[in-house]
Amino acid sequence: MIYLAIAVIDQMALKKILIITYYWPPSGGGGVQRWLKFAKYLPEFGWEPIVFTPENPEFDLKDDSLTKEVSPELEVIRFPIWEPFGFYKKIFKKGGKLKQGIVIEKTKMSLIDRLSVWIRANLFIPDPRRFWVKPSVEFLVPFIHQHNIDVVVTTGPPHSMHLIGKSLKKKCQVKWVADFRDPWSDWDILEKLGVKGIALSIHRKLERNVLGVSDLVLVASKGIRRSLMAKYDKTEVRVVTNGYDTDDLKGIYADTNEKKFRITHMGLLNELRNPETLWDCLEEICDERPDFQSDLELVLAGMVSSSILDRIQSSQQLSHTLNHLDYISHQEVLEYYLNSSVLLLLLNQTDTAQLIIPGKLFEYLMVNKPVLAIGKRESEVQEILSETEAGEVFNGDDRDQIKQMILIAYDRFRNGDISRSSGNAEKYLRKNLTHELVSILDQLSLSK
Template sequence: MKKVLIVTYYWPPAGGPGVQRWLKFVKYLRGYEIDPIVYIPENGHYPLKDSSLTHEIPQDITVLKKPIFEPYNFAGFISKKNTLKISSGIIPEEQNQGFLQKLMLFIRGNLFIPDARKFWVKPSVKFLSSYIREYNIDTVITTGPPHSLHLIGLGLKRKIDCNWIADFRDPWTQIGYHKKLKLLSFAKKKHERLEREVLQTADELITTSFTTRDEFQKITSKPISVITNGYDYEKVDATPLDQKFSLSHIGSLLSGRNPKNLWNALAELISENPDFANDFQLKLIGAVGDPVLESIKKAGLQDHLVLKGYVSHTEALQLQRSSQVLLLIEIDSEDTRGIIPGKLFEYMVSNRLILAVGPEKADIEKLISETNTGKFFLYSQKEEIKNFIFERYKEFKSGTLQSHPIGLQKYSRKALTGELAELIKNLG
């Protein structure tokens, strides 16, 4: 059985989608004759926690832990609220940033390159190089963000010439928030240099989206595979559908995810249709940026708004399956075309229709269309969004509202792990 060392920052009790990708791979790898060993920080700074995920860790798996120096712990003494937001990727627009936020972003972008976990790189390379030799590890896999973990892979590759796969759950220099980090010229160049070194040194690269793969192919000739996130077969207590015509977004709504035309379309439907006004409910589960809330209230939707905050993964699944329509929103930017949120795949198997709003040529449009699980719209398509919602409302009233998905099997976590296992075995 091949031994594979997986270097990841996010691991239970951390919450959020970044945890689930490698938790699920670890869950199924042994079924493909691959023995995973996981390396994580002993004292990681996790903005979100979900203790329910600890029950999914295979009981006999080896999990190595080493301490990490976390600047966010010190920053929390200055401003806990701002530290949590920035470490979660919630970065306000320039005009909404206070002096303290601007200062923290400047420090984050220019002093901590590629990110605040950079101090874990050297001690990890030292420890793991010895561990890999002693236990005959065949392959090392690093997953980012945080992209500092790819520098661990880079260090190991150079020191002991191990097989190395770099998994990019999100882009590096092309990710949406990168431009908000107030990078000086030297910092921007250093990010680009480190990204290039990783892309050109790893033996194999994995991305979760087709757009990110295409962007990386401009930088490197190394083989790149797309292995998306996916869904797992999870037992969820049967939950009755909402009595209201609920449009639900599950997950963080960052400040850039603010489709004002959607809010205005809903406002017009409420104004024009008394029955719709009586039945409609907008449910937001997870962290919501202040600008988004302001836009929703400005549209006059506050009486229809339900805010639940962060919930456990199990409760999130229940809320997905009880909602009438599921809302998926991505930032309206060329930089986010390749973002495929992990929750999309859970949405797909919830048997509820998806209303997605995002940028032109978004990868999520391709997946939603391919699986017949909903409809994708551009931010500008207010009338089209409005008509789609009203047609779904009429189906809700007649009791016929549901999804008719096709071809979902290839996005199961088990099938995706099979693709990963094939990559590992082909490395030799």
């Protein structure tokens, strides 16, 4: 069901929600999309969003095109932040940042990088943005009182945002929602960082405090909800997934005469997600079908592990098919999605990784192309793909099934049929999801 909002709402009647987020345009990547879209549609349902975000953040990805998503009527407060990344660059004379991609690689880490990772894991808990907590609280306490804020939302990661919410809850007695886009102490990235022992105990203590003090915990997947409730028995954990916005496709068109059988993956592709079986299958098909090799284009965009690039570039069959792009804008990403024959969804193989639903999955549903997912079949991702008839998740060793799906998609490409059956994906529209969120906020604001 599509929910219809009231066209005109008296501005004086709007309830106010303060959104505290580290990621906001021109920050790029998946972390910015969730509350960018909620902020877009909240006014249609009677809520006025106000965004509090760093003025000078050290984020890895920048996408200036996302700034057009921000309504000129939206109040965005940009507050200065100090982060240790600048100190790191000055001391070690690094030209870049200590990116998450460095942390999760097994190879090509220098001694300085390893030391930096150890410091990040053991000294900056829960994350290097912790130094923003105290000054932000000092600024926001009077702001909340002066502007009659009804609800405060903190969204993590970085989970230090929740420490701001915890202090504001105690000082202002305002309703507080802690939003988990990803897990906290169960996040598989912590294991790769080497977080354990005392450091992991501190993470869990902070997580427990956030769940205990917050009025409500919002999560992006049922898996995160099960994880949190199993550990802390917190009853008020509600699920509102991420989704897609068809407005993003305005002005973007598919090529009706696709010349290449394009298999596409956008975003971080590291050793935890390396689909070795897929590369083997593609090589086998190239050997068996020369037409496949000449038609194939393998598009990988974003931060890709050097070991994965070396694997493909050293392949006699695949090297010439690779189209490796650096980070591209969200609009360009959608253009590639629309003009692809198969969309790859590569999932980490760890158990805790199954708690996360990649945000790109919902955009895959929007563009209506077949999805080839490789990870663990028993997962929430598989539930969504089955529900929407969009594709399947295969285990990493399901060689025959992966190969068969590629061949079926390729034969359809050769026959000029590259669409798929459209299942029920409408409930994942950002506007409908905002309606779900508003139902939760309305209940919370009326509670004592």
